Amino acid sequence: MRFLITAIAALGLLHGPATMVQAQETLGDFYLFERTDPDSGEDRTSITTLADESYVSGAGGLTFRCSGEGFELVLTATYLGRKTSTPVGYAFGDEEPAAATWALRSTGMAAIAPEDVREAFTSRAVDESSVAIQVSDFQMRVHTYTFHLNGLDSALARLSCR
Numbered sequence: 001m002r003f004l005i006t007a008i009a010a011l012g013l014l015h016g017p018a019t020m021v022q023a024q025e026t027l028g029d030f031y032l033f034e035r036t037d038p039d040s041g042e043d044r045t046s047i048t049t050l051a052d053e054s055y056v057s058g059a060g061g062l063t064f065r066c067s068g069e070g071f072e073l074v075l076t077a078t079y080l081g082r083k084t085s086t087p088v089g090y091a092f093g094d095e096e097p098a099a100a101t102w103a104l105r106s107t108g109m110a111a112i113a114p115e116d117v118r119e120a121f122t123s124r125a126v127d128e129s130s131v132a133i134q135v136s137d138f139q140m141r142v143h144t145y146t147f148h149l150n151g152l153d154s155a156l157a158r159l160s161c162r
Contacts, residue, residue: 028151081138
């Protein structure tokens, strides 16, 4: 139950404070949240998995979602700051982390992968069982989250924007 509450809190950061969402289904390690934008009618469906590490309520979520921008990969984390971007690295297994700069949401609690990173990450993640993601906050402290990825391929198939 703690994980579901954390997921809902994490999605609140992604969808805004006025939106209440509930997981409709569990797909492997992922929770499916079906949602439509009330103003535009656009699909806002998302799938989220939670990190093994959850230092702060709402932190440690990895979300693939449909948005007004199309398909997004979003990492919710502890407070990262008010900059426009932050360094993020990820590694599957024992490999060296792939690093890139991800855009920050205005809340400072979520980072969005650039399109090329999102595509490379997603194509690799469907064949992996877990990933470690490191993100730096405004004080350049590194936060590491481990996400399990079982069921990602079938969960992604549920996103109409994919």
